[in-house]
Amino acid sequence: MIPPRATFPEGFVFGAATAAYQIEGARFGGAGPSHWDTFAATPGNVVRAEDGSTACDHYHRWAEDLDLVKAAGFDAYRFSTSWARVMPDGVTVNPAGLDFYDRLVDGMGERGLRPFLTLYHWDLPAALADLGGWRNRDTCARFADFAETVLQRIGDRVETVATINEPWCVAWLSHFFGAHAPGLRDIRAAARAMHHILLAHGLAMERMRGMGQKNLGIVLNFDHATPASDSPADLAAAARQDAIFNRWFIEAITQHSYPPEALEGLAPHLPAGWQDDMPLIGQPIDWLGGNYYTRHIHAAAPGTPWPATREMPGPLPKTQMGWEIYPQGLQGFLTRLSRDHVGDLPIYVTENGMANADLPDLPDAARTSFIAGHFGAAQAAIAAGCNLKGFFYWSLLDNYEWAEGYEKRFGLVHVDFDSLARTPKASYHALARALARN
Numbered sequence: 001m002i003p004p005r006a007t008f009p010e011g012f013v014f015g016a017a018t019a020a021y022q023i024e025g026a027r028f029g030g031a032g033p034s035h036w037d038t039f040a041a042t043p044g045n046v047v048r049a050e051d052g053s054t055a056c057d058h059y060h061r062w063a064e065d066l067d068l069v070k071a072a073g074f075d076a077y078r079f080s081t082s083w084a085r086v087m088p089d090g091v092t093v094n095p096a097g098l099d100f101y102d103r104l105v106d107g108m109g110e111r112g113l114r115p116f117l118t119l120y121h122w123d124l125p126a127a128l129a130d131l132g133g134w135r136n137r138d139t140c141a142r143f144a145d146f147a148e149t150v151l152q153r154i155g156d157r158v159e160t161v162a163t164i165n166e167p168w169c170v171a172w173l174s175h176f177f178g179a180h181a182p183g184l185r186d187i188r189a190a191a192r193a194m195h196h197i198l199l200a201h202g203l204a205m206e207r208m209r210g211m212g213q214k215n216l217g218i219v220l221n222f223d224h225a226t227p228a229s230d231s232p233a234d235l236a237a238a239a240r241q242d243a244i245f246n247r248w249f250i251e252a253i254t255q256h257s258y259p260p261e262a263l264e265g266l267a268p269h270l271p272a273g274w275q276d277d278m279p280l281i282g283q284p285i286d287w288l289g290g291n292y293y294t295r296h297i298h299a300a301a302p303g304t305p306w307p308a309t310r311e312m313p314g315p316l317p318k319t320q321m322g323w324e325i326y327p328q329g330l331q332g333f334l335t336r337l338s339r340d341h342v343g344d345l346p347i348y349v350t351e352n353g354m355a356n357a358d359l360p361d362l363p364d365a366a367r368t369s370f371i372a373g374h375f376g377a378a379q380a381a382i383a384a385g386c387n388l389k390g391f392f393y394w395s396l397l398d399n400y401e402w403a404e405g406y407e408k409r410f411g412l413v414h415v416d417f418d419s420l421a422r423t424p425k426a427s428y429h430a431l432a433r434a435l436a437r438n
């Protein structure tokens with residue numbers, strides 16, 4: 001059973017999360033092309049070469065979708081603004097784009113839903129990608145302009161603002177593994193993106209503070225980096241991956257430094273003078289968002305270039321993504337964050353969920369028990385002293401799962417991608433029962 005609302009601290013925030021490109025429909029409302037459109041149009045990058053041009057047509061069906069958030073008993077809705085919708089060429093404002101987000105936050109207000117805004121969830125305007133995207137330092141300044149433009153319009157009605165969603169994915173997954181747009185496999189590009197995405201965060205923070213905007217933070221992803229064995233080589237391999245994935249971004253923000261285990265491979269490729277940016281990157285945040293899905297098992301890969309690691313398959317039950325189900329990792333990273341990095345700063349789980357190949361009429365029991373396990377892990381972290389303030393389920397709807405296309409279904413609500421009909425799953429109803437106020 002999913003632990004009910006009453007078993008969480010008073011005022012704990014429950015929400016559902018989505019992201020613009022994954023649900024809105026990028027061809028509507030005068031949005032410009034983003035690097036996800038071009039990435040998807042290149043054969044071999046995305047399953048069946050699917051893209052977000054229609055997605056869930058949330059651009060037109062947003063009111064129905066907010067009704068679904070409300071009817072589940074959620075308090076809050078985490079959404080993102082598409083840069084390519086607001087500024088189709090990366091700099092020039094599209095009034096229809098701002099109008100859309102204006103309607104959306106008003107729609108949340110009308111339903112008593114608290115808006116948790118993420119400014120950048122990966123839809124970089126293609127025009128900026130042409131200029132080098134996150135390899136180019138200028139993109140950081142353009143991002144601060146975008147932040148200002150969005151908040152001038154809706155900043156008075158959003159409860160929190162996150163600058164960036166999952167910088168590791170923006171930088172490493174997209175520029176080293178090549179799995180996401182722009183699909184590069186280049187350590188120098190990756191190192192530059194690892195730094196520039198943080199610089200973009202810092203410049204936007206400074207700009208938003210100057211505007212008087214409150215409740216500013218960032219959303220980082222964390223996993224549990226498990227060594228494949230107790231051998232010194234595997235322990236060191238897991239430590240390198242832990243530094244790249246779990247420590248690089250949070251230590252930059254809280255300690256103004258990068259972890260030595262990651263710098264050993266990345267320092268030669270960072271932009272000259274990167275140290276001078278660290279005070280700006282490390283300015284105080286008001287809250288931290290953490291996304292958690294699984295653990296990864298790392299072994300040493302001697303004879304291969306840095307970081308000289310390889311990922312090993314694990315024995316635990318897996319989701320439709322092939323990700324091991326490991327709620328203990330959520331508890332682990334939350335307590336580690338409080339203990340080692342942010343102390344009493346408010347933390348939110350801004351994403352957690354599972355993909356399951358479910359149809360609307362199936363019992364959907366796996367997702368319900370996944371939620372129960374991870375709510376339990378969050379409660380254990382709170383009991384251990386973590387200042388956890390809320391939990392957002394990923395995702396409200398089945399949606400465009402990036403390089404996996406539409407096949408991987410994370411939604412509490414089933415979406416038929418032909419008719420676009422929405423059907424709440426059994427897990428939606430189970431969660432609604434847990435969230436009901438008696």
Ligand code: FCB
Pocket residue numbers: 019022165166169221291351394401402410
């Ligand atoms: C996270 C992303 C989100 C979604 C989930 C499954 O890394 O932030 O957009 O794709 O994974």
